[in-house]
Amino acid sequence: MTKTDSWVGQVTASSDQDIPSASTMPSDFDLTSASSESELGMAQDAADSTTAPLLQVRNLETHFTTGRGTLKAVDNTSFELDYGKTIGIVGESGSGKSVTVRSIMRILPHNVGHQSGDIIFEGRDIQNLSSEEAKHFWGVEMAMIFQDPMTSLNPVVKIGRQITESLQYHLNQSKEAARQRALELLQLVGIPEAERRLGEYPHQLSGGMCQRVTIAIALACRPKLLIADEPTTALDVTVQKQILDLLDDLQQDQKMAMVLITHDLGVVAGRANEIAVMYAGRIVEKAPTQDLFASMRHPYTQALFESIPKVEHPSHTRLRAITGQPPDLTALPEGCSFAPRCRYARPRCLTEQPTLDPDEVNPLRSYACFYPVGTPAGEEALAANKAEGKTAAGVKLSSD
Template sequence: MRDTTAPLLDVAGLKTVFHTRSGDVHAVNSISFALEAGELVGVVGESGSGKSVTMMSLMDLLPRSAEIVGGEVLFEGRDVRGMTRAELLQLRGRDVGFVFQDPMTSLNPVFTVGRQITERLRKHMGMTKAEAKVRAAELLGLVGISDPERRLSDYPHQFSGGMRQRVMIAIALACDPKLLIADEPTTALDVTIQAQIIELVRDLRRKLDMGIIWITHDLGVVAGIADRVIVMYAGQIVEQGPVRDLFARPQHPYTRALLETLPKVTGERSERLHTIEGQPPSLGDEPTSCPFAPRCAHAFARCMTENPFRVDVGGGHDVACWWDPETGEMRDV
């Protein structure tokens, strides 16, 4: 029975390691966060910051070289890591939907779009072939594909990039999931199609009351759709908080640097875009010092020897940093 007082998703101390010939890679390092039903959380950070691996770890959608070595994942109070293979497959297919960055690598090119939608409906919803076909057409219509009954018999290559992404969303929504994980779903699309997909997800969220995790490197997208933002660096959360508060008063030097890289739209001649100097650290070992310290203009000696823990800065906003931007001094923690 579901614990109605529990968050939709509750993650504590999650750790994931990749075992490679060159040694272990600590891709996810003690990640903790919660997601409420109907909430949209944006997860941002540079490529390699651990965003996608973290979210794939939630449902154990990892390659064989990866291993979850610690932590707890609860979905509606149920222990995901303790589930059997059959229970996990049912959870992924029924309660959790996934939309990945490139629909051409996620859609099977030799099966029609209709078959790929109806297969999920028949397996997880127990529908007949006729019932699944009707529902599949409804889903294509829901995501804005015209003449959906006819297009069920089309193959992925017969759709544009934006339409293929809509098909992926339709498949993800087929079983009315309680959680949707969208991994950079608009990155490969042009700006106009991006705006259409974002508006579609915003509309579907209102209609279905889904919890959504939106993974992206684009802070501009997050500002327009998210309730809360999680900022990741080197496989760990360095800051998280309500979207307006985080944009108004970023606490971590990395978050501030990300915001400074956004282009400014003014009537004057544009200045050169800001960049973040240096490179992300190697993750051959679990961080024991602040991983951003070598790139940080505000680093203290303590940053080089001790990895900061997340501290509450008010309003549901927390940060993992020894530097206090309000005083310019070390935090009193």
């Protein structure tokens, strides 16, 4: 089997591959055997393409046409994700993290003015799929869960029907088999009294329970990649922990890769293998989680981290806030987008845009900055700014 047709094989089941195909799946297919079989299938894929990651995003650009001009929501963004791994994308609202994954999922609003770049899934660019192929690609190979579980479920359709819909449509399961699988899925995501819940409507469930249902729907066809866009932002802290733990367990069980989007560095710290920090539509720093938290190189990452109140600090600890506001994406500054708020900004930052380059010592991490934190260049820049009392962009600095 070539790696390009491996994903098609799952849907069409035209040949005798060792990936369990939808139509040949026994209807009482249970999850434990499923995961071991898909593991086999994955091992096959991995053997086919030992070096190729599951997902490659290269130079992705998504611009919108708005009344105020072209809005560069995502600009020149690249990242890779291996099988079974998690990448956390962190950023504030408007940083482009949601638009990045929506570009991958092809669920963008209509006013996209310009889109370019490669999105390669299992060695194949998924932007050129025919509509027939696409129909059984999204939702099957790649699924997504959203921030607000209450609005991502259809309020007038029963839970059971919302789960079985994709099973019947994508996997051609019979009504009874799909119902049985839906029941298993609800149990899998930890919903008590699953039988009764199948017949209920979303409004009868709490927010946490609804998010479990959307996870069950996303997992129904056993995707290789799950995109979770702020899955816990609308939930309480105790429920957030339940959902994150659940995603962790499911991911291990199903050997699924995950893109976890959040604005909360705390959420990704314990969950992601790699973290990409976005600011104003670009990735400004990308590093394995341990390395990132051990030393933050981009001044924005560091500033974001320092502005979070920490529960370990005594009360009334003064927070180091980032001055100013994120930039207007229709009128990005020339040079580095963060320069107007940055403590390290030097004249060069205002005219020249840094590119995301690998670190000289640790090539696994990369950042887009001329004066990275914790490097001689960065320290010099900060010292020079402190001596002048302000940065090149005019942000006042105290000498402390």
